[in-house]
Amino acid sequence: MERIRLGNTVFEGLNNAYLLPGDRPTLVDAGVATDSVRRDLREGLDATSYEVADLEAIVLTHWHADHAGLAGELQAESGAPVYVHADDAGIVAGDPDAIAAEREIRERRFGEWNIPDEPLAEVTTFLDGHDDLRGDRVDVTPVEDGDRIAAGDGDLEVVHLPGHAAGLSAFAFDGERGREAFVGDVILPKYTPNVGGADLRVDRPLETYLDSLARLADRDFARAWPGHRDPIDDPAGRARVIAQHHRERTERVVSVLDDHGPADAWTVSAHLFGDLSAIHILHGPGEAFAHLDHLVAEGVVAPPDDGGRYELLDADPEFDELVAVPETKR
Ligand SMILES: [Zn+2]
Ligand SMILES: [Zn+2]
Numbered sequence: 572m573e574r575i576r577l578g579n580t581v582f583e584g585l586n587n588a589y590l591l592p593g594d595r596p597t598l599v600d601a602g603v604a605t606d607s608v609r610r611d612l613r614e615g616l617d618a619t620s621y622e623v624a625d626l627e628a629i630v631l632t633h634w635h636a637d638h639a640g641l642a643g644e645l646q647a648e649s650g651a652p653v654y655v656h657a658d659d660a661g662i663v664a665g666d667p668d669a670i671a672a673e674r675e676i677r678e679r680r681f682g683e684w685n686i687p688d689e690p691l692a693e694v695t696t697f698l699d700g701h702d703d704l705r706g707d708r709v710d711v712t713p714v715e716d717g718d719r720i721a722a723g724d725g726d727l728e729v730v731h732l733p734g735h736a737a738g739l740s741a742f743a744f745d746g747e748r749g750r751e752a753f754v755g756d757v758i759l760p761k762y763t764p765n766v767g768g769a770d771l772r773v774d775r776p777l778e779t780y781l782d783s784l785a786r787l788a789d790r791d792f793a794r795a796w797p798g799h800r801d802p803i804d805d806p807a808g809r810a811r812v813i814a815q816h817h818r819e820r821t822e823r824v825v826s827v828l829d830d831h832g833p834a835d836a837w838t839v840s841a842h843l844f845g846d847l848s849a850i851h852i853l854h855g856p857g858e859a860f861a862h863l864d865h866l867v868a869e870g871v872v873a874p875p876d877d878g879g880r881y882e883l884l885d886a887d888p889e890f891d892e893l894v895a896v897p898e899t900k901r
């Protein structure tokens with residue numbers, strides 16, 4: 572298995588694509604649709620002595636442009652099927668209804684979160700300006716949890732781990748160290764993947780994501796290959812650290828409401844993250860929303876009032892029960 576490093580000047584950090592060589596050469600993820608990334612990908616394939624036309628399968632971890640952008644043109648050149656989870660298939664396929672549905676939820680949430688006009692204009696310009704990074708239309712083959720996709724000399728098992736995105740899926744395979752997985756943005760080695768802003772279609776985003784972390788920890792993969800940065804040697808341990816991080820953030824959200832009284836998602840975000848620009852204008856209040864929404868469902872915070880403000884009901888909840896941190900086996 573070969574890792575192909577791709578540039579990404581649009582969103583943070585570099586992206587990884589992966590090539591599984593063998594009977595059925597398979598590419599996992601494709602970067603943003605820009606000339607420099609297009610070049611990175613071709614040069615990366617070249618270094619593994621494959622070319623685009625050799626690809627017999629393309630699998631995508633989720634719909635975000637930095638993972639799916641080039642899939643359409645790679646498919647056009649190779650004829651390879653493109654596999655992605657059914658929940659993300661519509662957006663990757665460029666289905667106008669799926670794209671409009673996502674935009675509609677986004678605009679509704681921006682209103683509910685009370686994003687002020689100036690940052691709202693900035694993030695809208697940012698998002699609209701990057702629509703073309705999604706690249707060409709894709710003829711998608713949707714997959715579901717548990718499906719097996721023939722890839723390389725074996726297969727990839729689809730492990731649906733939603734939260735950061737609705738269709739986000741890991742792909743497990745027999746690697747050098749045992750059962751390993753391509754994990755996209757389910758866990759990353761350095762950052763905590765955004766939850767609540769990265770895919771507004773996800774219901775109960777924090778709870779959904781915590782369930783996925785628990786499931787990932789339970790699988791105890793020998794190694795994970797993320798969508799950004801270096802491989803993760805102890806994926807279960809990393810899932811635990813990220814869950815712990817969310818527990819601490821939940822405590823901070825409760826203390827913000829305790830200190831300042833009822834507040835909307837934008838205000839809570841400002842207390843957590845300070846001033847935001849570009850994509851963070853979406854991710855910051857999204858993250859605050861994910862935590863507030865979870866606290867509402869758990870009865871710690873009242874549902875938002877007409878002004879989008881959340882009122883604290885219980886200043887001393889049982890945080891261990893609110894945010895489960897998975898046990899690790901090692
Ligand atoms: Zn992502
Ligand atoms: Zn990503």
